[in-house]
Amino acid sequence: MFEQAFKSIDDILHKDAGCTSELDYTEQSSWLLFLKYLDALERDRAMEAELEGRKYQWLLEKRYRWESWAAPKTRDGKLDLHKAMTGPDLVDFVDDQLFPYLQGFKTRASGPQTLEYKIGEIFGELTNKVRSGYNLRDVIERVDELRFGSSAEKHELSHLYEVKIRNMGNAGRNGGEYYTPRPLIRAMIQVLDPKIGETIYDGACGSAGFLCEAYDYLRSKQKLSTKDIKTLQEKTFYGQEKKGLAYVIGVMNMILHGIEAPNILHANTLGQNLNDIQPKDQKDIVLANPPFGGKERKEVQQNFPIKTGETAFLFLQHFMRMLKPGGRAAIVIKNTFLSNTDNASTSLRRKLLAECNLHTVLDCPSGTFQGAGVKTVVLFFEKGAPTRKTWFYQLDPGRSLGKTNPLNDADLLEFLELQKSFADSGKSWAMDAAAVDQTTFDLSVKNPKGGEADAQNSPREILDEIAALDAECAQVLGKIRALV
Known part of the structure; x- marks a missing residue:
């Protein structure tokens, strides 16, 4: 039923003049899903309060609750056609009354980690793009069919939402920006093996795939106590995301996975000076796939000891700083990081080897990230001791x-x-840190059993690289046209 409902929603949005892409479909589905979820959450809280003899203070005023404007019902549980707005009246209400009201929660909330603040943040980032009130009414009715009651229902909804995120990522030029393959994330988490009580951080969290998968990994541990569950809900997962749409999707994704008030901040991670990060801010585990290929401004680069315009290299410095001594990290990065000869790359590799134990490098094949033709590696390291030996593995499906x-x-x-x-195997080998060239600190993936992995790209890899460069050029041209 859920799958059909999601498909119907996309079909309706596809017909609307205000929605033109998978990104729009996911964005518009997200705010409606959030309000439907919020209604279910408040109802559960109100029922719990009633059973305990307490009075429940609803977050939303009655006229802005789902049951009042979106899905008013008759006594027999059917949609009340006399009270349910549609057409221009519905669009006017959503645009001029509902959204401004919900945006105001940000200023009324007691703090950034509250659900009220998240409501304000989400609706401060979104606009209703559905221009036909009749289409909006149809979408609302499909959303109203969804249920968040049981864990099985939430699991199915979270799975379908992940499919939407994947489709959205594949539809864009830079798929990896929104979607890191979940099998790769799960493998990264298994290597780090987080424990309940440890803090987990992603400063470029996007759709929060790393945090959601880490939650599922820890939640699957047997016999969790009430204290353990509270720790997972409130004091385990932390993230930051710069882009508004990705922030909203990340929050919604975590909510659907079972975290009621995600600790995700809408902030530019790279805008923080590394010297301002204190021990109390540091985390036990970092899991991330930071964006690469960006060119950060000079003022942003001043926040880092190693100056570079490459976004991913600045993130790597941030993540190293954010780790507690003894902390563990798994970071996806472009494979050219291992061999670039520019000063920033060389200095960053030197710093990584000196301050962290880079124990594992996973070399991913071309095509791992759908929609992004560049090759990547995963760096696994621990902070606090220099690298003595690095184990390489060439993934070949x-x-x-x-x-x-x-x-x-x-x-x-x-x-x-x-x-x-x-x-040791045909696909894996170890390299002593002492054997690394102390001038270039080159860490290129060079399988001693099969020659240099990067010596010659396959035709497929060359075509993927060309496609990626074409996409980057198209983005730059698009920005230039927008300025003109």
Whole structure:
């Protein structure tokens, strides 16, 4: 039922003049899903208060609750056609009354970690793009069919929402910006093996895939106490996201996974000076796939000891600083980081090897990130001791990866098994840090059993690189046209 409802919603939005892409479909579905979820949450809280003999203070005034404007019902539970707005009246109410009211929660909230603040943040970032009130009424009726009651229902909804995020990422030029393959995320988490009580951070959280998967990993631990569950809800997962749409989707994704008031801030992570990060701010674990290819302004670069315009390199410095001594990290980064000869790349590799134990490098094949042709690696490291030896693994699923053949969990089983003991194989080997050139600090993936991995790209990889460059050029041209 849920899957059909999601498909129907997309079909309706596709017909609306205000929605033109998968991004719009996901955005517009998100705010309606959030309000439907909020209604279910408040009802549960009100019922719980009644059973305990307490009076419940509703967050939303009655006229702005889902039951009042979106889905008023008759006594027999059917939509009350006399009270349900539609057409221009519905659009006017949503645009001129509902959204301004919800945006005001940000200033009325007691703090940024409250649900009230999240409401204000979300609706401060969004606009209603559905221009036909009749289409909006149809979408609302489909959303109203969804239920958040049982854990099974929430699980199915979160799964379908993940599918929407994946489709949105694949539809854009930079798919990796919104969607990191979940099998890769799960493998990264298994290597780090977080424990309940440890803090987990992603400063470029996007759709919050890393935080959601880490929550599922910890939630699956047997016999969690009430204290454990409270710790997972309130004191485990932390994120920051610069872009408004990604922030909203990330919050919604975490809510659907079961975290009621996610600790995600809408902020530019790179705008923070590294010297301002104190020990109390540091986290036990960092999991991230920071954006790469961006060119940060000079004033942003001043926040970092190693100056560079490359966004991913600034994020890497931030993540190293955000780790507690003894903290663990798994970071996705462009594979050229291992071999670039510019001063920033060389200095950053030197810093990484000197301050952290870079124990594992996972070399991902082309096509791992659908819609992004560049090759990537995953860096696994621990903070507080220099690197002595690094274990490399070349992931080779034995097929070309793409939209019709995406990465799956089985593809990573050998990596996970061999990584436990840093075992030697045809795809894996170890390199002593002492053997690294102390001038260039080159860490290129060079399989001693099969020659240099990067010596010659395959035709598919060359075409993917060309496609990625074309996409970057198109983005730049688009920005230039917008300025003109």
